[in-house]
Amino acid sequence: MTITHTHGVDTTPDPVRWPDVVRVPAGPLARWGAPIADRLFRRAVSRLDVRVEYPDGTVLGAGGSSSPRMTVHRPDAFARRLAGGGLIGFGEAYMAGDWDAPDPAAVLAPFAASAPGLVPRPLQVLRPLVLPGQPAAERNSEENTRSNISRHYDLSNELFALFLDDTMTYSSALFGETPARWDTLAAAQHRKIDRLLDESGVGPGTRLLEIGTGWGELAIRAARRGATVRSVTLSVEQQELARRRVADAGCADRVRIDLLDYRGVRGEYDAVLSVEMIEAVGYEYWGTYFATIDRLLVPGGRAAVQAITMPDARMRASRGTYTWIHKYIFPGGLLPSTEALEQAVSGTALRTVDRFGFGGDYADTLRLWRERFAAHSDAVTALGFDATFRRMWEFYLAYSEAGFRSGYLDVQQITLTKEGAR
Incomplete structure (x- = not known):
């Protein structure tokens, strides 16, 4: 054909x-x-x-x-x-x-x-x-998760650089009242990161754990506030580039980036941050995810989680279904609902103290990414990705944008505190 x-x-x-x-x-x-x-x-x-x-x-x-x-x-x-x-x-x-x-x-x-x-x-x-149902091989057990993550995030750092801004931030920006244009995207990404850092009280001397490194921008901004950062990822490509970016920013003495499943982290932290990582955790492991944050966070510590959410009824109806997104983009994942997140938190000493939604900003972020991706189609081809891949990626970005633009999807920053005094 x-x-x-x-x-x-x-x-x-x-x-x-x-x-x-x-x-x-x-x-x-x-x-x-x-x-x-x-x-x-x-x-x-x-x-x-x-x-x-x-x-x-x-x-x-x-x-x-x-x-x-x-x-x-x-x-x-x-x-x-x-x-x-x-x-x-x-x-x-x-x-x-x-x-x-x-x-x-x-x-x-x-x-x-x-x-x-x-x-x-x-x-x-x-x-x-x-x-079809989700394949057992894509369940996000500790044995499978690295493969699931690698299939998306290890495609090519150069590919992501073609459509992301200079911060290499692959999550929703926060434009607020700022016009959503390419020349405002990096500042909007910093605004999003800074709000998370503020909500979790990150400052001089903070021992910060980041679950899901991305390409290092959050870790860099936290380190510049005087925090000591440990960040964990399962993407070899992300770890390599994030370490280089951290070093280039002069923050290598305050940031450690490990190739490690979040379930394997040990230690005590004053703050935990995780940006759009829970979507890849899998339905069966949401309780484990929040239990891990609870275990690692000191009493009185704060966590901030940025999560994409969908309506609860639709989440429950589709949670066992194998979707196009699973097959081609994010194997093993599932978008949670607000209700599901609250239920997963309820078995811990964590309590929700703030919830901030900005789904419209994600629609604008995705539009800018999609326009940038289309403008660099020749460069995508030069990296070895064929026309079918380009149509797949275009559909993925458009499909995601449509979810937020219609209001079917939302993105939230959720602030949690652990009961007890420091």
Whole structure:
């Protein structure tokens, strides 16, 4: 299957690298289910502010000519993928070029806003029978977690540098009242980090543990406040670059970066920070995650966790489902709900003292990343990533942006304190 040709370059998916993108489902479920999936999709879009165009001239959607436009190029393949894989099939259809959109995030936002009702309730009970469950090999046990993390974060430091700002911060910025532009992104990332440091009381002499290093910017800013920082990561690529950035910043004597699972950390800390790492922990281990923070934090100490959250009902309905994000982007993860986080904390001596949401800022952050990624497509190719990877990454960023722009997803900074006096 050939998607398209861009500047004379063949963009046919590699059948070894992308077998499920090349192969259109042809089993009984796909064949018999395709007409049903097609009807359900058409029924869903008829109520959404989108414009869906088909090769035969059919136009669907509740919106008008100015609504976000989606073009279905291969209706039969698109329907078979939906029938055979649900949302996995929807994402693979984009990767294969079965459908396209000038602005995928704008198209996906109405779908995200209406997610609970897209599939009729009587059919939702069939989800476990039709859709695959998460593979046991991707459960975030101590044996599996390093592999799961490596599949995303060890892709290439150079790849991430192409679309992140100079701080190399891969989490939501906090723009506040500042216009969300590329030239304000680094300052907005610092604003986000500084709020976390303030909330956890990081200053001179603070013994700080960071769970999830990223590329070191938080550790550097904490060290410049006079803190002694230990940061742990499971990404070899991140550890290497973060150490170099810390050294270049003149903070190597105050920052230690270890390749270590958070469950293996020992010692006592005055503050614990963790930014958008809990999403990769896995449902079964949220209690372990907060119990670890509780164990490591001194009485009276404070922790600040930045977490992406989703509605509780949707989290519970989908927590056992294998999704496109699991398969191609973040194996083994799950976005928690606010209620699930509170339940996981309840078995510890930690108490929530502040919760701050800024999901709209994440939509803007992702938009800037997506624009930057698209602007550097030639550089992505030069790093060895093919056209299918570029479409996959574009879909990932657009899919994520749509979740926040619709309000389906939120991002929160949660401040915790451990009971007892210092």
